[in-house]
Amino acid sequence: MESLCETHTDIKSLITDLKFPVSDWEDKWMDVYLDSSVSVLDICIAFSSEISRLNQSQLLLQCVRHVLDVSSDFPSSEKLLRSHNSLDDWKLQITSKNQKIENCSVILSKLTGSLYLGKAKTSAKGKVLMRAMYGVMVQTIFVCGVFSAGFSGSEKALVDLQVPDKFLWAEAFNGLQLDVNGEVRDLFRHGSKTVLKDLEAVDSCVKNLHPLTSTGADQPDAEKLKHSVLDLGSSSEKFSAGLDILSKEVENFFQIVLSGRDALLCNLRVSDVQSKKQKKGQYR
Numbered sequence: 145m146e147s148l149c150e151t152h153t154d155i156k157s158l159i160t161d162l163k164f165p166v167s168d169w170e171d172k173w174m175d176v177y178l179d180s181s182v183s184v185l186d187i188c189i190a191f192s193s194e195i196s197r198l199n200q201s202q203l204l205l206q207c208v209r210h211v212l213d214v215s216s217d218f219p220s221s222e223k224l225l226r227s228h229n230s231l232d233d234w235k236l237q238i239t240s241k242n243q244k245i246e247n248c249s250v251i252l253s254k255l256t257g258s259l260y261l262g263k264a265k266t267s268a269k270g271k272v273l274m275r276a277m278y279g280v281m282v283q284t285i286f287v288c289g290v291f292s293a294g295f296s297g298s299e300k301a302l303v304d305l306q307v308p309d310k311f312l313w314a315e316a317f318n319g320l321q322l323d324v325n326g327e328v329r330d331l332f333r334h335g336s337k338t339v340l341k342d343l344e345a346v347d348s349c350v351k352n353l354h355p356l357t358s359t360g361a362d363q364p365d366a367e368k369l370k371h372s373v374l375d376l377g378s379s380s381e382k383f384s385a386g387l388d389i390l391s392k393e394v395e396n397f398f399q400i401v402l403s404g405r406d407a408l409l410c411n412l413r414v415s416d417v418q419s420k421k422q423k424k425g426q427y428r
Contacts, residue, residue, distance in 0.1 A: 145393040148287055152400045155280050156407070162269045173274065176258050180281060181405040183251050187288050188398040190244035194295045195391045197242055204234040205380045214370040221359045228357035231350055238347070248292040249301040255285050256303055282307060286321055290328060294339045299329045342383040349376040
């Protein structure tokens with residue numbers, strides 16, 4: 145996600161450095177870009193909603209850690225039951241589907257179908273910009289596809305792009321995409337429910353702690369319970385820290401895409417005003 149922020153920021157700088165007039169942009173490419181930027185913003189919103197959902201699930205684990213305070217006496221049957229129910233609720237919440245994330249595969253399919261290498265109107269600067277923007281969209285689709293697959297727990301969102309050999313970076317990208325998508329698919333085919341390693345670690349700790357909180361069983365070993373609670377605390381804190389970082393990167397990416405889109409629309413309006421002034425001057 146950080147790499148996407150850097151790439152989209154670089155493109156904004158490139159547009160400024162080239163001083164490429166909006167009037168020289170091909171109309172079809174401009175329409176595709178404006179439509180695609182809306183789709184990318186929708187994906188950012190979906191990612192933010194999923195991060196928020198995962199953060200909410202962390203509250204249940206915080207409750208468990210608070211109730212099973214390992215620094216005090218062995219928890220009562222009532223506290224064990226409360227913790228047991230909270231762990232059940234966590235498992236239900238973590239496996240529930242987020243419709244916005246499920247829709248990402250449709251959005252990515254649309255973006256892939258509209259991937260378009262525009263042609264500038266007899267301008268060397270235009271050709272540079274169009275090729276750069278094509279590369280940006282390829283990277284965006286690839287990265288967002290991997291994140292969507294990770295969040296949804298399904299390889300359905302993965303996108304397999306084929307970059308033409310005329311791009312110097314085509315071989316490197318196609319190889320990277322093959323390796324990353326292949327690894328993600330292998331994880332799912334071998335039974336992994338998620339490619340998020342920190343979430344997988346939390347899930348493992350929950351599975352270890354869950355039977356120890358069952359009031360119907362014999363009282364668990366106090367030391368074993370203590371270690372299980374501490375392990376859960378460590379893994380959930382690491383996961384929460386990762387979510388916070390990712391949340392900030394997604395928000396940053398959203399703002400970069402939004403500001404880039406707004407800048408283009410502003411340039412279009414300025415270009416339109418200048419064009420009208422020139423026409424008025426011709427008729428005087």
